[in-house]
Amino acid sequence: MGEVRVSLADHSYSIYIQTAGLRQIGQFMQALSCSKKALIITDGNVGPLYAAVVTDSLRAAGFAPQVLVVAPGEGSKSLATADRVFTTAISSGLDRKSPIVALGGGVIGDLAGFAAATYLRGVPFVQVPTSLLAQVDSSVGGKTAVNHPLGKNLIGAFYQPRLVLIDPLVLDTLPERELKAGLAEVIKYGIIADADFFAYLTRNAAAILARDPAALTAVISRCCQLKAAVVARDERETSVRMLLNFGHTIGHAVEGVGGYAEYNHGEAVAIGMAGAALLSSRLGLCPPAASTAVQQLLTAMGLPLTAPGYGLEELLGYLARDKKVVDSKINWVLMQDIGRVMVSADVEVKQVRAVLAQLTVLKQ
CATH class of the missing domain: 1.20.1090.10 (Dehydroquinate synthase-like - alpha domain)
Incomplete structure (x- = not known):
């Protein structure tokens, strides 16, 4: 396992590069002291491949995860889709310590991170990037946003994840x-x-x-x-x-x-x-x-x-x-x-x- 530390004043975190890490996500998240209810955001491409692995690992670690699947593509980086996330979080009873997990590429990371930054004024956020672009760039650094018809990433916030878990094996299924x-x-x-x-x-x-x-x-x-x-x-x-x-x-x-x-x-x-x-x-x-x-x-x-x-x-x-x-x-x-x-x-x-x-x- 490789570890890269992101050193920030009061919210430092680690990026773990772990082969077969998706099966261990529950163990990594146990160290975060989160509430047991968790919301996983993924899309219609990634969900069928990896959502079950992640939910199984979280359940084994004592979490009660729920999965929200959105449409693949940049169109899901919108206020309308963010509202779906908020509605799911509220109806599921997520509290201020309930983690939101991004399982997907850059679009999912941006969307889930924006939701985590704004739901209840901020809840724990975990990045599980499944595309190379997200693994090397967008999952690290805390930029979150949705798009506006007049421009990209115009509505967002800086909000650091508590954890980034990168599993290189998922790239085998990447188009x-x-x-x-x-x-x-x-x-x-x-x-x-x-x-x-x-x-x-x-x-x-x-x-x-x-x-x-x-x-x-x-x-x-x-x-x-x-x-x-x-x-x-x-x-x-x-x-x-x-x-x-x-x-x-x-x-x-x-x-x-x-x-x-x-x-x-x-x-x-x-x-x-x-x-x-x-x-x-x-x-x-x-x-x-x-x-x-x-x-x-x-x-x-x-x-x-x-x-x-x-x-x-x-x-x-x-x-x-x-x-x-x-x-x-x-x-x-x-x-x-x-x-x-x-x-x-x-x-x-x-x-x-x-x-x-x-x-x-x-x-x-």
Whole structure:
């Protein structure tokens, strides 16, 4: 078992990377001193695979779990679905010490975490991520949110889990497209913080795509270490944590224009990272070779670099509503080199337009 500690002032917690860990979730949760009633949030894809394993483990540990299954996909990250969670929690008699468990990918983690943060002004929250994207990124750090029709993740809270339990074995059932989506966030860590890790990914792309257990475990562990270090320094994204948004500004716009249906989150982030790298190169912030290396690794991992046919003005409209906008200026995360990034709000719109035109294969 591997353990990564997220060190925060008064609510530190551990990330456990445990093979076959789902069967031991009850034992892990016994140490949290929670009430026995528990609510598991999952979706129609993950629930049939793993809900029974988790509920059996919780019952064996003395818990009385209930399962709420929501529809798969970004559409469930909504206030309407959150209301279903609240209704289930109230009708089930969950109290202030009753844990809410997220069993699923990033959507489930965000939804369940938002519900845990707001139900009775906050109840214990446990993350059991089942996608690579959630294991390496979204399950760690306490960002929770639901979407609004006008933008992604606009309604949410910072709310740390009490425990994150990662079982690498669940990746065996992960669809190929979702595995690649998770690799976009993996690549992001190399770009923003660890050139050696970026080089490792470049050398081991084939093994990672083939789901080599040793390679995947190494990737998950390193990403969790990097994320934990950033969160410990800046829990609420006032400084260094902003760097984790590399690729997400354009990525969220791509998701929104596509109605959260054409590109999944990881694919959109890949397009966003390609765009951020191009923008960095255009601005003279990073060597052209660094931008090229990003594109090459994204391609090697089977990820898209462009969103052909997307409307330039529509993308710009989403960028203007991004949650990272302050005083009408976007805080862009831009490359200085592989392993080094910076934040800048001093980017001319014409430069952004030029990059978006490349990403969408549109004439200006």
